[in-house]
Amino acid sequence: MTLTAILIVAAALFGIGLFGALSQKSFVMLMMGLEMMLNGTLLAAVGFWAFTLEGAPKGQLLAILVMAVMAVELAIGFALVVAVYRKREADVIEGIGTMKQ
């Protein structure tokens, strides 16, 4: 379990998340892609903390901030999903094409 192995796993998770975020039509699946990317980021942050920071606590703090970002993004994202659905009955990305002006 070296830093390189952990970072490659994190890169794989990030790649899968990027694929998901770009390919999915539905809002909720798009958000799952974003969460996946943050998953990879979280793993990379913890890996760096464990192997290159000598256990300085600020590394763990970064991981906790990544988790807070995930929570914030999820909450606001779903609030927006609900709001957009109410206004335009749209639950796929193509449905909000009219927002482009």
Next chain:
Amino acid sequence: MMTFALAFAILILVLALGIWFAAVLDGVFSRQLSGHGTAGLLAPFHASAVYLTQQRLRTEAPDQLNWFLSIAGYLSVAAIGLAVVPFGPDLAVIGLDTSVVFWGACESLIVVLVFLHGWSPNAPLSLIGAYRYVAIGLPIMLPSMFVLIAVAIPAQSLDLRDIVASQESVWNVIRQPLGLPLFLLLGLSLTLRGPFDYADSDDLAGGTSAEDSGANRAGWQVARLAMLVGFSAVASTAFLGGYLGPVLPGFVWVIIKTLVVMAIVIGLSHLLVRLPVARMLGLIWKILLPISFLDLLWAGLVALA
């Protein structure tokens, strides 16, 4: 490795005895308080024999994998919750220094598993039960986590072993009086009982277990009772001093206190009324959560004084 396997086997045995005892107590309370239900020492075995020999009914296009996983997962989470309880000084099957957060993770996994249990049969009443439960089960975790943090403050540790050790002078139920009542409400929610039984409620014809039959039904009921055992053990550890006690050995005290908490929870589940979901939501967010803040504030002030 061997000691871990032995400890785990003993844990399963304790869990099985606890499940049987909880079922008997449940029957006794039900008979006394509402007049129906079967009381008797062998009643649980009769009931499970009936379930296991029943034909298993199938719904249309169920999610078989998640159905199985939800029942097996519920039972596993109950066993894992029991595994972090210390039965003596430094004598827990899983010894973590973040046991409180680990228990919180178990709580949240239970909400997930109950939702999956309601989702899998692909039936409307089950899904309504699952949705109602999620609406209640997620917020009820918040007061429980604040109450556990309040318990962790005098111990200066998130480890259940240290929390028990910090109760040498006085039990947490006495020095933090708001804690145990709030935690018992969580227990009612985790085990789908009484006022928090939105998942398996009678007004949904059984809710998430409306379509359960045969071995699935037996498994789910056993898992609920196992969760009751696990929860009671954690409550007795966090608030009633765990293995601390004068004459008897530590693990006997744990068992006695667990049984006391189990009896209280089962009694409450038969005595308290279930509110409509919207009212219960209001109750949790507007009353129980501020009370848990008060509890945490109280614990903090005592620690700083």
Next chain:
Amino acid sequence: MGRIGGTGMTDLLFYALSALAIWSGWRVFRVDSMIRATFALMVSFTSVGGIAVLMAADYIGVATVFMMAVEMMVMGLFMVMFMMNPAGLNPMQMVHQYKFSIAAGVLGFVGLATAVLLTNFPDNPLPENRDTLRDLGIELLGGSMLIFETAGVTLLATMVGAVALSSRRGRFGDSDAGAAPPGLHPGGEPAGRKVEKGGGHGGHGGHGGHKMNMEKTKQDSSDDPHKGHGNMSETEA
């Protein structure tokens, strides 16, 4: 069990958990059933939490499992609410720009992996027997308290914002007072039930202050007894 870089058992667990994380992450976007996708993502997060515990970041690992179970639960609720095919009973491919996104994903992975393999990272491993939990606690409320409190206020703003965005009652009327299903022919009447003025839910409001906006929609299904349909009794003996 040895912690980072330790015994073979740790390495074995690490490879198993990584494989599980990547496989379940891939399955998230390949299964037909949306609920399975949501909980496959949860499995992926749980594996990452497990790897964090292996790296002696106990709190982060367990807290990841805790948070992600709750988040995926909420996501599952939204799946069932908004998606037309949550169980995947009619398999359909809801993707767009498929080839481009595969290329982007692969390129992202290859680029990052190349950067990782070509960089010389400093080697300052975590000392053994370091009480990481205590360090984290002291840091959170000591040196980095400003960061922590700012995150707290941000989360509060998020809660308020989420409720404001998704609240049914706005300043100028109900949020769905203007929404109606599309007409049978352009500009015509919508099929089925007519949308009442005012959204039809006058008596319920004021559920402020919580993040879970799914409660609004769920409330509709449990709301009927208040309107006197009486098919569900609420007082339990």
